[in-house]
Amino acid sequence: MEVDLTRIKPYGDTLNDGLMQLSFTLPIDLGDEAAEAARQLVGKMGFDEPKVVFSQSLGKGFSFYIVYGRCRETIDITTIRVEKVNVNVLSKKEIEDFIKQSLGRSINVIGACIESDAHTVGIDAIMNMKGYNGHKGLESYKGINALNLGAQVTCEELAARAMEIKADAVLISQVVTQKDIHIANLTRLIEILEAEGVRDKLITVVGGPRIDHALAQELGYDAGFGPGTYAEHVASYLVHEIHNRQRR
Amino acid sequence: MSKLGIDPVKVHRARLAAERIANDIQLHIDRRTTTAVERATLRLMGIDGATEVGIPLPNVVVDQVLQDGRLGMGIAFWLANAVIYYQVSPQEAAEQVALGKIELTRVPIQDEGALREEIQKLAQYGLDKICAKKQERDEYIKKLGQGAEPLLYVIVATGNIFEDVKQAQSAVRQGADVVAVIRTTGQSLLDYVPYGATTEGFGGTYATQENFRIMRKGLDEVGEEVGKYIRLTNYCSGLCMPEIAAMGAMERLDFMLNDSMYGVIFRDINMQRTFVDQYFSRMINGFAGIIINTGEDNYLTTADAFAAAHTVTASQFINEQLALKCGLTEEQVALGHAFEINPELENSFVYELAQAALARELFPKSPLKYMPPTKYMTGNIFKGHVQNCLFNMASIMSGQSIHLLGMLTEAIHTPHIADRYLALENAKLVFNAMRGFAEEITFKTDGIIQKRANKVLNDAVIFLEEVADMGLMEAISKGMFADIARSPKGGKGLDGVIFKEPDYYNPFVDAMLGRR
Numbered sequence: 088m089e090v091d092l093t094r095i096k097p098y099g100d101t102l103n104d105g106l107m108q109l110s111f112t113l114p115i116d117l118g119d120e121a122a123e124a125a126r127q128l129v130g131k132m133g134f135d136e137p138k139v140v141f142s143q144s145l146g147k148g149f150s151f152y153i154v155y156g157r158c159r160e161t162i163d164i165t166t167i168r169v170e171k172v173n174v175n176v177l178s179k180k181e182i183e184d185f186i187k188q189s190l191g192r193s194i195n196v197i198g199a200c201i202e203s204d205a206h207t208v209g210i211d212a213i214m215n216m217k218g219y220n221g222h223k224g225l226e227s228y229k230g231i232n233a234l235n236l237g238a239q240v241t242c243e244e245l246a247a248r249a250m251e252i253k254a255d256a257v258l259i260s261q262v263v264t265q266k267d268i269h270i271a272n273l274t275r276l277i278e279i280l281e282a283e284g285v286r287d288k289l290i291t292v293v294g295g296p297r298i299d300h301a302l303a304q305e306l307g308y309d310a311g312f313g314p315g316t317y318a319e320h321v322a323s324y325l326v327h328e329i330h331n332r333q334r335r
Numbered sequence: 336m337s338k339l340g341i342d343p344v345k346v347h348r349a350r351l352a353a354e355r356i357a358n359d360i361q362l363h364i365d366r367r368t369t370t371a372v373e374r375a376t377l378r379l380m381g382i383d384g385a386t387e388v389g390i391p392l393p394n395v396v397v398d399q400v401l402q403d404g405r406l407g408m409g410i411a412f413w414l415a416n417a418v419i420y421y422q423v424s425p426q427e428a429a430e431q432v433a434l435g436k437i438e439l440t441r442v443p444i445q446d447e448g449a450l451r452e453e454i455q456k457l458a459q460y461g462l463d464k465i466c467a468k469k470q471e472r473d474e475y476i477k478k479l480g481q482g483a484e485p486l487l488y489v490i491v492a493t494g495n496i497f498e499d500v501k502q503a504q505s506a507v508r509q510g511a512d513v514v515a516v517i518r519t520t521g522q523s524l525l526d527y528v529p530y531g532a533t534t535e536g537f538g539g540t541y542a543t544q545e546n547f548r549i550m551r552k553g554l555d556e557v558g559e560e561v562g563k564y565i566r567l568t569n570y571c572s573g574l575c576m577p578e579i580a581a582m583g584a585m586e587r588l589d590f591m592l593n594d595s596m597y598g599v600i601f602r603d604i605n606m607q608r609t610f611v612d613q614y615f616s617r618m619i620n621g622f623a624g625i626i627i628n629t630g631e632d633n634y635l636t637t638a639d640a641f642a643a644a645h646t647v648t649a650s651q652f653i654n655e656q657l658a659l660k661c662g663l664t665e666e667q668v669a670l671g672h673a674f675e676i677n678p679e680l681e682n683s684f685v686y687e688l689a690q691a692a693l694a695r696e697l698f699p700k701s702p703l704k705y706m707p708p709t710k711y712m713t714g715n716i717f718k719g720h721v722q723n724c725l726f727n728m729a730s731i732m733s734g735q736s737i738h739l740l741g742m743l744t745e746a747i748h749t750p751h752i753a754d755r756y757l758a759l760e761n762a763k764l765v766f767n768a769m770r771g772f773a774e775e776i777t778f779k780t781d782g783i784i785q786k787r788a789n790k791v792l793n794d795a796v797i798f799l800e801e802v803a804d805m806g807l808m809e810a811i812s813k814g815m816f817a818d819i820a821r822s823p824k825g826g827k828g829l830d831g832v833i834f835k836e837p838d839y840y841n842p843f844v845d846a847m848l849g850r851r
Contacts, residue, residue, distance in 0.1 A: 145508070146505045263520050265748075
């Protein structure tokens with residue numbers, strides 16, 4: 088049987104069996120009724136034949152379940168379009184050559200974890216010399232002057248430093264997303280850049296584990312990068328974007 | 336008997352170099368005090384509460400004397416002087432300062448003998464309170480007992496202290512021995528400690544004295560229920576390090592994250608400030624019987640865990656020497672390290688085991704604090720569970736003491752209640768299945784593990800001697816730790832560092848270090 092791209096559903100061990108695994112906690116003591124409640128809940132979610140395969144008390148007032156069920160829903164993948172940063176990813180060497188040949192000048196990139204965010208893992212992975220997982224960071228690129236301001240930098244300070252070094256691009260990392268704090272922080276920065284009249288002079292990029300390009304665009308950023316991003320992804324985007332803007 | 340075949344002469348050289356580093360820093364510390372040290376002093380004298388607009392009274396009092404340029408005498412002097420002159424309690428004096436009715440440096444100076452006596456009397460409040468809490472802890476442990484090592488350490492981070500209590504109690508019922516309440520992101524840079532219970536925050540909630548009390552009560556209750564003493568942990572770091580220590584000591588916290596350099600490197604707090612603050616805070620922790628946890632694991636989140644392993648070892652030696660100067664015993668210094676080598680590296684587990692075993696041999700009395708993988712956690716919860724399993728194995732195979740549980744959902748969200756259960760189940764399974772394993776194994780002479788451990792130690796000795804020759808502040812300025820450079824004049828909090836006047840006096844130093 089062929090996969091019908093207009094009617095995709097999960098695959099367990101047979102096409103279109105729709106089998107999925109779920110695990111969750113209920114805020115009630117474990118018992119026969121509680122396990123039945125977990126089963127019925129999964130049924131209500133649109134699963135056929137829900138089965139509780141494992142349950143465990145988490146102490147007073149909480150119980151944990153692993154449930155399997157057959158998904159009823161299907162999806163037509165032929166109608167789906169996802170916003171993504173459209174860029175031809177170059178190697179470090181190719182990027183360095185591109186800067187030299189096509190831009191003819193070095194570029195200035197400033198980065199920070201803004202406001203409350205103290206988690207620099209992401210910005211460090213992209214910007215610092217060592218990079219991450221064998222992918223060198225922007226600091227190591229010839230033709231890129233990378234300045235990583237680190238953790239808990241206020242939007243005002245970032246804007247001021249960006250103007251001071253005549254930054255071509257601003258890289259923002261947001262790791263903590265509890266209660267949507269990242270949305271507030273990111274919105275604030277754009278407002279400040281606009282107030283300073285520098286929004287259009289800068290390429291604004293945001294990255295983080297819960298960030299994607301669509302969210303970035305919605306918040307007024309030029310690009311957004313999620314998990315699995317390395318320095319060359321960001322650098323490829325930046326050099327092409329600077330090149331495009333220079334030609335305009 | 337060394338399993339790793341390490342050279343005792345090298346270990347001795349490392350300790351000597353670390354001692355030189357600590358002696359040099361101590362010269363800096365002895366000449367200075369800070370606003371945070373003086374605020375902690377007030378808290379230990381019973382001053383608490385905040386003004387109507389939320390400024391804590393210890394800040395109000397210290398800031399008044401700071402503005403008058405006389406904080407170099409020590410706040411104890413000015414407080415005692417006002418208490419005698421006006422015949423009020425210290426709390427009343429602080430309230431009068433807040434109302435603008437007392438200006439401490441303008442109060443007529445009282446008789447020197449009477450002042451000394453009053454200062455001791457004021458200090459006795461905090462000393463008695465801490466001693467009572469220590470005794471309470473001893474009695475609890477005697478009555479309830481405690482978990483077996485490695486102690487199972489979990490974090491709660493809902494951002495709401497009341498929700499945190501529920502999650503903590505659930506974790507204890509699943510087997511946790513230690514609960515850490517994560518602070519809200521950003522608290523380390525506040526130059527005051529918020530007041531009262533808090534139900535907000537991001538990635539955690541505020542460390543406040545009331546929150547300490549609420550969680551302490553919650554853990555005591557569930558500890559009685561499960562029949563073991565549950566240890567409470569918070570963060571004695573940031574600009575208010577000494578105040579948090581004072582509050583924790585008075586509310587019977589058991590562990591404090593309390594590193595000598597963490598704030599400088601990772602929070603860009605001024606190093607002159609932090610070195611003075613860490614001294615006073617560690618002195619309080621030492622006196623209160625609190626075990627400090629150092630933060631070497633953090634180095635590896637920025638620097639590479641394989642290439643920079645020796646900086647972790649070097650920092651452990653420095654943290655140890657600085658801590659011993661504050662009156663802490665080796666048994667109170669839980670040196671940190673972490674399982675952060677890229678798991679895709681061939682033999683990564685073998686190198687991790689070498690590092691963990693090395694820490695155990697170098698610091699035989701330290702209750703080592705072992706941190707789980709975070710940097711190479713991907714969101715693939717199934718792989719993450721396996722990474723944590725490897726971490727658990729390295730821990731039980733190398734005799735670690737305090738084991739922070741890895742969460743399979745690391746890199747996705749702060750732990751859900753079930754994540755903690757799965758982590759506890761994983762660790763308990765591995766520890767039980769491998770309980771006697773460490774005693775059954777030796778490491779092959781000149782095998783991968785022995786060679787790796789000896790290389791790391793060797794590099795650490797060279798590194799420490801280099802740091803000792805140039806001085807620790809200079810070394811930090813050069814980015815020798817965690818690849819991050821900080822300058823002695825940069826960062827936050829330098830304006831709170833004050834030179835002591837010749838007559839500076841702080842009653843807690845002598846009392847807590849047993850110099851009287």
